Structure formats: C-alpha cells, structure tokens
Amino acid sequence: MSQRPSGDRHAEIHRQLAAALAELVPDDPHIPPHPYLRRHLAQHAAQGRVLDDAHVPPALLPWESSSALGRLLAVGDSPSARQQWLQAWAKLEPYSHNLSPMSRLTSLHLAHHAATSRHKPRMHSHSKPTPFAGSPVSPLWSDCASPDNVWALNDAAVTSLTTVAPGRRSKSRTLLVTGDDHGVVRVLRHDGSTAVPPIAVHEGAVDHLLPLHEGLLATGSTDGTVTILDAPRGRTIGQIHQRPGTWVSSLTLYKPQNRAPVLLAAFSDGYIAAFNTAAFQEVDIPLPRLERAAALLRGTTLPDGSGLLLYAQHDTVSCFDGRAALTHSRHPATIRALVALPAPGHYAGGDTNGNLFLHDAASTRHPRMARADKAMNGPITALAMVTVDDRQALASAGADGTVCLWQTHPLEPIGESLQAHSAPINALTSLSGRSGARLITAGADRTVRNWPLTGNTFQHGRPAWNPITASALSSGPAHLLAISEGTRTLTWDIDTGEKRPVIDHETVTALAWVRVHQRMLVAAALSDNSIVILDPNAERHSSTEVRLKGHYSPALALEAVPGSGRSSLLASGSADGSVRLWDLHTHEPVAVFTDHKFSVRCLASTRTASGALLASGGSDGNLRIWDTTSLTQHGPTIRCDQNIVNDVAFEPSDDRTGRQLVTAGQVGTLKLWDLESVAKPVHEFNPRDGDLNAVTAFRIHGRRVVFAAAGSTSIHLWDASANRQLLQIVIGYPVNALRVAPHQHSSEPSTVLLATGEAGTMIFRVHHDRL
Known part of the structure; x- marks a missing residue:
C-alpha cells in the first residue's frame, strides 16, 4: 500500500492539477466549462495554496457551482491583488443560486469594476483588459460598495438567530438557526448552506429562538404561539402554548429554587407561562406579577448559585429571586435588549435612545452601574x-x-x-x-x-454610509451625474472625473436635470420645502440661483416634462400630497393637483401627439395621469393594489397610439397598465426580491420595451411584451433610484443606466444586441 503524500507533496499535486485544469477553461465566459471544472477547480487550487485569479480564471466564475468559494477564501491567506476576481465573486456567491450564467457574468463584471475603479473616469476605468468583453453591460462609473461577508440570503427579513448543538450522539458540528418575518425557520451549516429544508412554523414573525438540549429549540412568534423544534432533523415537535391576541415578547431558561430549570415565555399582555424541559408541560411555579405590557426575560444566577429572574418592562429592570420582586434599575428610555453576563448577577441592557448599561443585581443596596451614553x-x-x-x-x-x-x-x-x-x-x-x-x-x-x-x-x-437621498443623470452628450450624499450635493462628469460641489449643508430630497435656454441646470428639492434651480457651472450662491416655493412639505420627486407647446416645465410631487407644475422661464406655478390623499412618491412623463402626460403615484396606492396641456386629469384613477406605489415609468415614446406604463409596488410586483383600459394590468411581474423601489424603461430592437426594476438586492430587466425576465444584475444592497439616458457615442445601440442605492452609485451601458 502506497503511503499518503506529505503535506508539501500533497499541495504540490493539487497545484499541478489546478494549473492543468485552468488551461482547460474556455477563454470565452459564454462557453460553459466542463462540469468537473465548475465543481472542483477552486478546491484543487485551495488545497494547492494557489487560490488566485490565474488558477481559477474569471471566465470560470459565472459557471462555478461548488458554492464554497467564499469559505475557501476565508480559511486561506489574506486577500491579495491576485484574487480580485475571486473576491468579487465570493461576495456575490450567496445571491447566485438561482441566477442564469448570463446574470452571473453581468453581476461579476460590475462588482469587479466597483471594487477596482471607484470614482475613476471612464477613460481610465477601462485601461485594463477585461475577460468579459461580450457582457451585456459595460461599467462606466462607480461609487458602490460591494456586499460584505454575506453568509446567507433569506427570503424575508431575518428576525432571530441562535446556535444549536446536534446532541451527544451526533457527529455534526454546531448549526446556526435563523427565524424570519414570514414565520420560517432555517438551519444552516458553517458554510452557510442549508442543513435541512426550511421549516414553516408560525403565522407571524419568528422573533425568538432559544436552544434547549439535544438539538431541541423553542420558538416564539408574533402570532402568540410557542413551538418546539428538533432543529438538526428539521422537524416540528409540537406547539406547547398559544395565547390569542398577543405576541411572544421573550423566551428564557430559569432555575427556580430547589427545582429543575424551566422554560419561560413572556407575552405582550404581561402573562408568563412556565414549562418543564422534558415533556414541555406547563408547570405552576412562583413567578412575578407583571404589568399588562411586553417584557424581556433573562434567567441568571446569584453568586451563591441560586436562580434569579431578570425582567424588563418599559424603562425598568427588576429581579425576582423566587420569593419577591425588586425594582433594580431605571433608565432614560424603553429597554430594547437585555442579556445576562457570565459574572453571577451581572447583566447588560440597551435602550431605544442608544444607551448601553451594565448592572450588578447581586448588590441591591448600592447597585454598581456602568453606562455608555449614546453608545449607538x-x-x-x-x-x-x-x-x-x-x-x-x-x-x-x-x-x-x-x-x-x-x-x-x-x-x-x-x-x-x-x-x-x-x-x-x-x-x-x-x-x-x-x-x-x-x-x-x-x-x-x-x-x-x-x-x-x-x-x-x-x-x-x-x-x-452617508445616505444618498437623491440622484439624477443628464441626457448627454456628456453625461453628468448629480448626487446628494448626506447634506452635500455635487456633480460629476463621468467622462473626465471632474466633480463640482453645488449645495452644502442642506438636505436634498429629489434631483432632476432640466434644460432652460439650451442650458443644462440642476433642480434640487430642499428640506425647507423649496425647490432650487442651479447652474452647476456658475459660482455657488450666484444671482442665477432661482427658488420655487409653494409646497408645504419637501418634494420627494422631480420630473422634467418634455416639450408640450408651453415653456419648459418642471413637475414636483411632495409629501404634502400635491403635484405642482412650474414654468422654468417665468418661475411661476402653472398648476397644482391635490387629489392624492398621502405623499406623492414618484413622477414620470411622456410626450404625445397632443402634448405631454404626467403620471404620479404614492402612498395612497393610486396612480393618476395628468394632461399638462389642458391641466386636467387624463382618464380614471388607477387603483394599483400594490400598497405604496414606489415608482412609475412610461414606455418610451413612439408613434403608437396606445400608451403603456408600469408601476413598482411595495408588495414586490411590477404591473403593466394600458391607458386605454385600466381596469386590470396587462401583465404582472414578481422577481421575488422584496420591495420594488424603482423602475425605468428603454426600448431595444425598435419596438421591444425593457423595464428595469430595482429590488432589495438586484436590478431586474423585464421584457414586457414577452412577459419574461431578461437579466438579473446583483448589487447586494437595495437600489432606490433608476434613471436611463441614451448613449450617443457608440456604433452599437445601447442605453446608459444609473442605479443609486444604499451602498452608492453605479452607471453602466446596457448593450441592446447582447440581451
């Protein structure tokens, strides 16, 4: 029997394998590599200590299927310049499971550009050759952070976390358990993969997870129930308590005097239920009487080993020793988090004002306290x-x-x-x-x-991150980006990299580029409810600055209305529920529409044979169309049934008599509407990516209309005529605004797309012939 190679010899074998296999990867990332390369090349490179871009070529990554690249990088050496493509892909890997290879290729191309070319002008950002010359997109400019250390992606907001040990007889490692806003529990391995199928447990959010013994787990939900799970096996043992009309506010283990530990569940009406941890039957033990309000419970011990129950309601922490309850500490605001510390009797808490505090419950006469005011x-x-x-x-x-x-x-x-x-x-x-x-x-x-x-x-x-509150992209020929970050607004020339501050020390809630007397100006909605019109090339605070006043709350949307026989028009939609039209030559209001009940969150316009139409949508869930020539509502109000309408976009204007537009809703759907028949949508698209916050449209191949919609993690390109998704571009963070501009300096048809989100801004070309 041959002896196993030594460590160095073993690594050398894998180095040679990785080098040989890398030669077999096609240079064209559109060509699928052999399944063995997709599955195992990265593992060979890692074992050979050559996990880098040369041994795992970028052209392989859109097809890589081991779903372990992030783990392999994490246990290796620190990131280096030789791992730029690998590091970019590892950050996208958790989002990749349901992506097509083309969507993977596109997402990787943009992620690599964001990681290596931040704030670089276009002429310099393409100085290095890219292996993705045939990608459907070409990055132009980026100030976008890549997603960091994403271990797993969930279908809904994750509301609780814990770890469980599978049990003494199991050889499995500790597992991570998550609960989410849809009542689903997931059990994950150390690499983020699922250990068992998702477990639908509750009708409400799973806000509490408490590990017990031998892999068992207690769950508490906003539906007022407590359930026991066998987490490693993915099984529900059973519901042990239900309290209708309440929610579970806390779960903890507590050891009463002279008794075995019990499971305690607190409910929003102040009721506490106790259960033994063997059969999970309710037991009658001394417990404190609480106010009729939600409570946080934490079991701990005193220095003599006796059990102590800590409980917090409102701004007060009290303790119960099995006989009497004692108010122990009061705090500046409502207590949001409570944890027992390793030292007997010690606990920590945090409140809604961001204060952090430490106490010693064992010292009741002179309680010891440490506090970090405004810790967060x-x-x-x-x-x-x-x-x-x-x-x-x-x-x-x-x-x-x-x-x-x-x-x-x-x-x-x-x-x-x-x-x-x-x-x-x-x-x-x-x-x-x-x-x-x-x-x-x-x-x-x-x-x-x-x-x-x-x-x-x-x-x-x-x-x-400084929150990006507004952005806008000029139509060209030189594409200028206007962006508001924190309390500062500036413009960037993405071709040259030149930037110019235009507003300081003011919060801007909406931006738009407008053309007045053949000059490109910036319209900015300010927090004082006014709208300022600025020349970005003029000196700041110059006499050319114009302020439009009339709203009672800040404008949340601005839209340059295409020529309609009148002077240049600007539309504004405000949190006061009104839509206003402004004449940019006279700086006077043209019309005020007050039909929306709540905030107007989005505007869109289109040119027609008889003038221009303006669409407005918002928090009342309705869409209204306005005729900017007659200054009246065009057609009936559209009841979108999407909760809040976050954004709206018309199809690009052409010679067709019909007019269609799409709404992006809080419920996560796009709906396509025909203005000739608004009783129901023509098509509906649900990319299953959380709230859809933004939508825009462009035309390809003459008559095909593509809508770009932004969700919680990605931008989705949807062909409305075929009712199918063309591409999913993973960003990793919510995108709040999308804008398009035609690309006028290209031999092939393309559209420039601006995407602004919580992690920054990205601008890229979408190549029509590659979709």
Whole structure:
C-alpha cells in the first residue's frame, strides 16, 4: 500500500492539477466549462495554496457551482491583488443560486469594476483588459460598495438567530438557526448552506429562538404561539402554548429554587407561562406579577448559585429571586435588549435612545452601574456575549446597521463601530469553527453576515454610509451625474472625473436635470420645502440661483416634462400630497393637483401627439395621469393594489397610439397598465426580491420595451411584451433610484443606466444586441 503524500507533496499535486485544469477553461465566459471544472477547480487550487485569479480564471466564475468559494477564501491567506476576481465573486456567491450564467457574468463584471475603479473616469476605468468583453453591460462609473461577508440570503427579513448543538450522539458540528418575518425557520451549516429544508412554523414573525438540549429549540412568534423544534432533523415537535391576541415578547431558561430549570415565555399582555424541559408541560411555579405590557426575560444566577429572574418592562429592570420582586434599575428610555453576563448577577441592557448599561443585581443596596451614553446612533436592537481574542466581550447592534464590541470591566469600546448591514440589525450570535470564532449578524436587509471575531476586525471599523437621498443623470452628450450624499450635493462628469460641489449643508430630497435656454441646470428639492434651480457651472450662491416655493412639505420627486407647446416645465410631487407644475422661464406655478390623499412618491412623463402626460403615484396606492396641456386629469384613477406605489415609468415614446406604463409596488410586483383600459394590468411581474423601489424603461430592437426594476438586492430587466425576465444584475444592497439616458457615442445601440442605492452609485451601458 502506497503511503499518503506529505503535506508539501500533497499541495504540490493539487497545484499541478489546478494549473492543468485552468488551461482547460474556455477563454470565452459564454462557453460553459466542463462540469468537473465548475465543481472542483477552486478546491484543487485551495488545497494547492494557489487560490488566485490565474488558477481559477474569471471566465470560470459565472459557471462555478461548488458554492464554497467564499469559505475557501476565508480559511486561506489574506486577500491579495491576485484574487480580485475571486473576491468579487465570493461576495456575490450567496445571491447566485438561482441566477442564469448570463446574470452571473453581468453581476461579476460590475462588482469587479466597483471594487477596482471607484470614482475613476471612464477613460481610465477601462485601461485594463477585461475577460468579459461580450457582457451585456459595460461599467462606466462607480461609487458602490460591494456586499460584505454575506453568509446567507433569506427570503424575508431575518428576525432571530441562535446556535444549536446536534446532541451527544451526533457527529455534526454546531448549526446556526435563523427565524424570519414570514414565520420560517432555517438551519444552516458553517458554510452557510442549508442543513435541512426550511421549516414553516408560525403565522407571524419568528422573533425568538432559544436552544434547549439535544438539538431541541423553542420558538416564539408574533402570532402568540410557542413551538418546539428538533432543529438538526428539521422537524416540528409540537406547539406547547398559544395565547390569542398577543405576541411572544421573550423566551428564557430559569432555575427556580430547589427545582429543575424551566422554560419561560413572556407575552405582550404581561402573562408568563412556565414549562418543564422534558415533556414541555406547563408547570405552576412562583413567578412575578407583571404589568399588562411586553417584557424581556433573562434567567441568571446569584453568586451563591441560586436562580434569579431578570425582567424588563418599559424603562425598568427588576429581579425576582423566587420569593419577591425588586425594582433594580431605571433608565432614560424603553429597554430594547437585555442579556445576562457570565459574572453571577451581572447583566447588560440597551435602550431605544442608544444607551448601553451594565448592572450588578447581586448588590441591591448600592447597585454598581456602568453606562455608555449614546453608545449607538439610534436604538440598540440586540446584545450578545462573544469571545474576542480569547477574552469575553459584549457585542451590541443597532437600528443604524452598526455593530460595536465592548469590554465589560470597565465598560469601554473595543476598536471602532462596524457598518455591518444597510438596515436595522435584529439579532446577533457567535459561532466557532476551523477558521476561528465568527460574529454572525442578521438584519432587515434579509442577509445573514459573518465577521471574524478579532480585535483587528474592529480596529479601524468602517464608517457608516452617508445616505444618498437623491440622484439624477443628464441626457448627454456628456453625461453628468448629480448626487446628494448626506447634506452635500455635487456633480460629476463621468467622462473626465471632474466633480463640482453645488449645495452644502442642506438636505436634498429629489434631483432632476432640466434644460432652460439650451442650458443644462440642476433642480434640487430642499428640506425647507423649496425647490432650487442651479447652474452647476456658475459660482455657488450666484444671482442665477432661482427658488420655487409653494409646497408645504419637501418634494420627494422631480420630473422634467418634455416639450408640450408651453415653456419648459418642471413637475414636483411632495409629501404634502400635491403635484405642482412650474414654468422654468417665468418661475411661476402653472398648476397644482391635490387629489392624492398621502405623499406623492414618484413622477414620470411622456410626450404625445397632443402634448405631454404626467403620471404620479404614492402612498395612497393610486396612480393618476395628468394632461399638462389642458391641466386636467387624463382618464380614471388607477387603483394599483400594490400598497405604496414606489415608482412609475412610461414606455418610451413612439408613434403608437396606445400608451403603456408600469408601476413598482411595495408588495414586490411590477404591473403593466394600458391607458386605454385600466381596469386590470396587462401583465404582472414578481422577481421575488422584496420591495420594488424603482423602475425605468428603454426600448431595444425598435419596438421591444425593457423595464428595469430595482429590488432589495438586484436590478431586474423585464421584457414586457414577452412577459419574461431578461437579466438579473446583483448589487447586494437595495437600489432606490433608476434613471436611463441614451448613449450617443457608440456604433452599437445601447442605453446608459444609473442605479443609486444604499451602498452608492453605479452607471453602466446596457448593450441592446447582447440581451
């Protein structure tokens, strides 16, 4: 029997295999590689310690099917310049399971550009050859952050997290369990893959997960029920309690005096139910009497080993020793998170004002307290004890999507805050594996993320993103980007890279480019309810600045209305429920439409033979069409049945007599409407990507209309005439605005698309002949 090769010899064999297999990958990424290469090439490269772009060519990545590239990179050496394509793909990998190879190729092309060409002008961003010359898109400009450390992608907001040990007789490793807003529980392995099929458990959100023993798990939901699961086997043991008209506010284990530990469930009406942990039958034990309000429960012990129950209601933490309840501490705001610390009697909490505090419940006469005022910018949403560099620490998460680490004696931050999610973080836990301890975070952005639990991760942190509140792209010939980030608005020339500030120290809620006297000007809606018209080439605060006033709340949408026989028109839709038309030559209002009941969130316009039509939609769920010539409503109000109408787009104008437009709704659907018959939509498209926040349209091959819609993670290109999806472009974060402009300097037909979201801005060409 031959001996197993030594470590170096074993790695050398895999190096040779990886090098030989890489030669077999087709240069054209449109050609599918052999299934063995798709499945195993990255693993050979990793075992040969040559996991880089040369041994795993970029042309393979759109077809790579091991779903383990991110894990292989995580356990290898630190990222290097030789892994740029691999690192870009690893960030997209969790989103790739249902993508076509063309969608993978497109997403990877844009992700690599975003990672390597931030803020570079177009003439320099293409200096390096790309293996994706035949991609349906060509990136032009980017200020977009790539998705970081996404471990798993969920169908709904993730509301709870925990870990379970499979049991003494199982050889499986610890598993991660998630609960979501749709009542589904998922059990995940260390690489983020699913260990068992998703378990539909509740009618409401699974807000609480509590590990018990031998892989069993208690779940609590907003439907008022508590259920027991066998997580490793993916089975529901049974519902043990239901309290109609309430929700489960907390679950914990608690050890009463002289009794075995029990499972406690608190409900929103202040009721507490106790169950033994063997048969899960309800037991009668002494418990504190609570107010008729939701409570947070945490079981802990005192220094003498006796059990202690901590409970928080409103701004107060109390403790119960089995005989009497005692109010222990009061705080500046409602307590949102409560956790027992390893030291007996110690606990930590966080409130809705962002304050973090530590207490010693064992010292009732002179309670010891440490507090970090305004530890986070916004409510503290979750707390967890973790181990960092072999030392215990407290992790706190907030509604602003950030995570902080704290040492507890004394209470001081470890490093800087980490921007972990683009939405509120709902849950935290930690997981130990071969690559070391990891911090697992889950949030309302539907992702579960995985961070190394080391001081280095938080040493420099990562600053919170400045929210992009508005953006607009000029129609050309030179494409100018106007963008508002935080309280600053500037313009970029994406061809030259030149930028120019136009507004400082003011929040802008909407932007649009308008043409007046053959000049391209910027219209900006300000937080003081006015709209300012600026020449981006003039000196700031010059006499050419014009302010339009009339709204009672900030305008949320601006739209340049195409020529209709009148002077240049600007439409504005406001949170005050009105739509206004402005004459940009006289700076006077032309019309005011007040028919919407709530905020007007979106506007779109189109040219017709008799003038221009303007569409408006908003929070009342209705779509209205306005004739800008007669200044009256055109046709009946369209009841969209999409909850909030987030955006609207007309099909591009042509000589057809019919007029169609599409609405993007909060319920996650696109609906195509024909203005000649608005009783029901012509087609409906649901990409299953959360809320659809934005939509725009362009025409390809003469008569085909493509609508681009933005969801929680991707941009979806939909061929309305064929009612089919053409392409899904993964961004990894919600996109809030989409705009198109024709591309006038190309031998082939294409459209320039602007996508602005929570992670930044991206501009790219869509090649019509490649769709």
